[in-house]
Amino acid sequence: MTETTVATIDDKLLTKRLGKAMFRSRLRAFMLVVPVLLFLLLSFVIPILSFLLQGISDDTFSSRMPKTTMVLSEWDAVSEPTEEMYAALVADLKVVRANKTIGKVATRVNRDKPGTRSLFTSTGRKIAKIEPPYKESLPGIKKKWQDIEVWQAMKTASRKYTPGYYAAALDLKLTSDGSIVRQDENRRIHLTLMTRTLQISFLVTIFCLLLGYPIAYLLATLPVRSSNLLLILVLLPFWTSILVRTTAWIAMLQSQGVVNDLLVYFGVTDDGTRYSLIYNKLGTLIAMTHILLPFMILPLYSVMKGIPPSYVRAAKSLGASNWTAFWRVYAPQTIPGIGAGAILVFIVAIGYYITPALVGGQEGTMISNTIDDHMRKSLNWNLAAALGGVLMIVVLFLYWIYDRFVGIDNMKLG
Amino acid sequence: MALPAYAGWGERLWYYTFRFICFLIFVFLISPILIVLPLSFNVEPYFSFTPGMLTGDPDAYSLRWYKDILTNGMANPEATTGWWSDVWNNAQWVRSMRNSFFIGIIATIVATSLGTIAAVGLSRSEMPFKKKIMALLISPMIVPVVITAAGTFSFFSKFGLAYTHTGVILAHAILGIPFVIITVTATLVGFDQSLVQAAYSMGATPIRTFFKVQMPLILPGVISGALFAFVISFDEVVVVIALASVEQRTIPRQMFSGIREQISPTILAVATILVIISIGLLTTLELIRRRGERLRGVTPA
Known part of the structure; x- marks a missing residue:
C-alpha cells in the first residue's frame, strides 16, 4: 500500500498538527492536577520519605564526633586502639562537652552497648584537665575505655547509614564485624x-x-x-x-x-x-x-x-x-x-x-x-x-x- | 425477600432466625451510640446506670455535665457579669470546639477546592498517567495516620509550622483530599463531556464553562466530598496529638486526654452533642442524595 500524506492548505502535516493538539489537551488536563500534586508532594510525600529515611540514616554520632568517626572508619575493629584514636576521641569529647551535646552522643552509643551512657557523661566532666598521652590518661579517668567493645560500639554508631534500626525492628542485632544475629529470646x-x-x-x-x-x-x-x-x-x-x-x-x-x-x-x-x-x-x-x-x-x-x-x-x-x-x-x-x-x-x-x-x-x-x-x-x-x-x-x-x-x-x- | 406462601417449616425457621441474627447485629451497631445519650444525664460521676436511673427517678438525672462543658476552665464560673464572654474565651471545651470548627472549615475549603479541580482533570479521557496519579492522590487515606503524623511533624517543625493552626490545617487538608476526589470523580462518571464542548463551541471560556456548566451538575458530589473532608478533620486526633499544642486542641484531642486522664461524664455529654451533629450531617447527605435522584429523574424510593 502506498503511503498517502494528508496535508492542509499550508502544507503542514495534519497528523502532526493533530498530535500537537492532543498534546496540548493532555497538558491542559494534567495542569488541573498539578496544584494538588504539588501540595501532596510538599506536605505529604516528602515529609513521609524524610521520616522513613531516618530508619536507615543516623548522624547523631558522626556529625558531632567527626574526628573520631574518621579514625574509626580506618580501624579494623579488632586491633588495640592507637594513641591517634584516643587523641581524636578526646578532641571530640571536649567539643561535645562544651556545646552540651555529649548526652546525645552517649545515648546513641548506649543503644549499641548498654551501660556506656555514664562512661561518657562522667568522662565529660573531667575531660578539660586531661593530659597526653591519652592512651594512658583516658583509661585513668574510666578504666572502661580500654574495653574494645566500647570502641566497637562507637564504630557501629559512627556509620551514617546503618541497617541497624531495621534489624532492631525485626529483632535482629548488628554485631561490630557487620554480621547479623537474632536478638536474645527475651528481648524479641x-x-x-x-x-x-x-x-x-x-x-x-x-x-x-x-x-x-x-x-x-x-x-x-x-x-x-x-x-x-x-x-x-x-x-x-x-x-x-x-x-x-x-x-x-x-x-x-x-x-x-x-x-x-x-x-x-x-x-x-x-x-x-x-x-x-x-x-x-x-x-x-x-x-x-x-x-x-x-x-x-x-x-x-x-x-x-x-x-x-x-x-x-x-x-x-x-x-x-x-x-x-x-x-x-x-x-x-x-x-x-x-x-x-x-x-x-x-x-x-x-x-x-x-x-x-x-x-x-x-x-x-x-x-x-x-x-x-x-x-x-x-x-x-x-x-x-x-x-x-x-x-x-x-x-x-x-x-x-x-x-x-x-x-x-x-x-x-x- | 418476602417469605413465599409455599415455604416449608425449615425455610420459615431459617427466615426468622436470619432476621433475628440481623436484628442482633443491628443492636451491636447502634446500642453503643444510644447508650451514651441517657448516661450523659447521670447525676453521679460514673459511666454506668445508677439504680435511680433505672427506676426513672428524676433526681437521678441532671444537666450538670452539660453545664460542665461550659464552665470547665472558666476564670470565674460564679460571676454575674461577663459570664458568656468568660465561657467563650476560657472554657476548655468551648475553646476546643472553636478550634475544631476553625481547623475543620479551612481544611475543608483547601481540600475541596484542590480535590475538585484534580477530579475534573482526572475524569478527562486525555489525562496521562491517570491510574498512577489516582493511586498517589488516594494514598493519604491508606497510609497509617501515625506515619503521616510523624512525617508532617518532623518536616513541619523545620519551617516553624509545628504547634500552629496552619500546620494542623495543612495536615488535615491532606487527609481530606482522597475523600473529595473519590466522591467528585464518582459524580463525574455520569457527566456528559459533550456539554463542555458545547459550551466551548458557543464561545465560553474554560473558567466560565466550569462554573456555569460543570459545577452545578457535580455540586452534590462536591458537597458530600466537602462533608467527608470536614468529618475527617473534625474526628482526627492522631495528627493533632503530634502537631498541636494546647492552643490548637480540638474536641477529639480533648476527649482523648479526657479518657486517659480523668474520665468524667462530661465526655459523654460532649459525645451526645457529637452524635447529634453527625445525625445532622447524615440527614444533609441523604437530602442531597434524594435531590440528585429527583434531578436525574429516578423515582425516589
Whole structure:
C-alpha cells in the first residue's frame, strides 16, 4: 500500500498538527492536577520519605564526633586502639562537652552497648584537665575505655547509614564485624508485636465479614424503602466520631458497665466475678470490629445490589436447594465485594492507633502505638522510622493488591 | 425477600432466625451510640446506670455535665457579669470546639477546592498517567495516620509550622483530599463531556464553562466530598496529638486526654452533642442524595 500524506492548505502535516493538539489537551488536563500534586508532594510525600529515611540514616554520632568517626572508619575493629584514636576521641569529647551535646552522643552509643551512657557523661566532666598521652590518661579517668567493645560500639554508631534500626525492628542485632544475629529470646519484642498486630487485624477482618455479610445481604434483598431505612443504622455509626464510639464501648464493657450489669442481672455471673471485657485484647477486638464494620458492609452492599435476583431463582427452578442456590450461585458473585471490604478493613486495622491506645491496655496495643511510644517516650525516632517503614511496606503491598483486584477508582463511600 | 406462601417449616425457621441474627447485629451497631445519650444525664460521676436511673427517678438525672462543658476552665464560673464572654474565651471545651470548627472549615475549603479541580482533570479521557496519579492522590487515606503524623511533624517543625493552626490545617487538608476526589470523580462518571464542548463551541471560556456548566451538575458530589473532608478533620486526633499544642486542641484531642486522664461524664455529654451533629450531617447527605435522584429523574424510593 502506498503511503498517502494528508496535508492542509499550508502544507503542514495534519497528523502532526493533530498530535500537537492532543498534546496540548493532555497538558491542559494534567495542569488541573498539578496544584494538588504539588501540595501532596510538599506536605505529604516528602515529609513521609524524610521520616522513613531516618530508619536507615543516623548522624547523631558522626556529625558531632567527626574526628573520631574518621579514625574509626580506618580501624579494623579488632586491633588495640592507637594513641591517634584516643587523641581524636578526646578532641571530640571536649567539643561535645562544651556545646552540651555529649548526652546525645552517649545515648546513641548506649543503644549499641548498654551501660556506656555514664562512661561518657562522667568522662565529660573531667575531660578539660586531661593530659597526653591519652592512651594512658583516658583509661585513668574510666578504666572502661580500654574495653574494645566500647570502641566497637562507637564504630557501629559512627556509620551514617546503618541497617541497624531495621534489624532492631525485626529483632535482629548488628554485631561490630557487620554480621547479623537474632536478638536474645527475651528481648524479641517487635516480632511479638507484629504478630499481634497482624492477628488483631486478621480477626477484626473476619469478625467484620461474619457480621457484615448477613447485614449487606438483608439490605440488598429487602425492598428499597425499608433497606434505605436500615442503611441509616449502618451509616450513623460510620458518621459518628471514633472517639465517641470508643467512649461508648468503655461505658458498655467496663466492669461496672452495661454488658456486665446485664450479665449479672441474668445470672450469668456473680457481682464479684465480673468479666474484664476491656483494657485488653478483647476490648480492642470488639471496639475495632464495631468501628470498621461499615467499611465491610458498604462495599459488600454495593456489590450485592448489582446481582440480579433472577440468577438465584433460575437455580432454584432448576432444582437447586436453597443452600445450593446460595452457595453455588449467589456467594461466588459476592467475592469482589468480600475482597474489597476485607482488604479495606485490613488496611485500616493494621495501622490503627486511637482505639488500641484507649481500650487496649497492655496486651491489646498494636504497632502504631509502639511507633508512637518510641517517638514520644524513648525519643528513638530512628527505630520508630524503621518500624514505620516495615508497616508501610505491608500497607503499600496491600494497597497494590487492592488496586489490582478491585481498582482504586472503584472505591465508593456510602 | 418476602417469605413465599409455599415455604416449608425449615425455610420459615431459617427466615426468622436470619432476621433475628440481623436484628442482633443491628443492636451491636447502634446500642453503643444510644447508650451514651441517657448516661450523659447521670447525676453521679460514673459511666454506668445508677439504680435511680433505672427506676426513672428524676433526681437521678441532671444537666450538670452539660453545664460542665461550659464552665470547665472558666476564670470565674460564679460571676454575674461577663459570664458568656468568660465561657467563650476560657472554657476548655468551648475553646476546643472553636478550634475544631476553625481547623475543620479551612481544611475543608483547601481540600475541596484542590480535590475538585484534580477530579475534573482526572475524569478527562486525555489525562496521562491517570491510574498512577489516582493511586498517589488516594494514598493519604491508606497510609497509617501515625506515619503521616510523624512525617508532617518532623518536616513541619523545620519551617516553624509545628504547634500552629496552619500546620494542623495543612495536615488535615491532606487527609481530606482522597475523600473529595473519590466522591467528585464518582459524580463525574455520569457527566456528559459533550456539554463542555458545547459550551466551548458557543464561545465560553474554560473558567466560565466550569462554573456555569460543570459545577452545578457535580455540586452534590462536591458537597458530600466537602462533608467527608470536614468529618475527617473534625474526628482526627492522631495528627493533632503530634502537631498541636494546647492552643490548637480540638474536641477529639480533648476527649482523648479526657479518657486517659480523668474520665468524667462530661465526655459523654460532649459525645451526645457529637452524635447529634453527625445525625445532622447524615440527614444533609441523604437530602442531597434524594435531590440528585429527583434531578436525574429516578423515582425516589
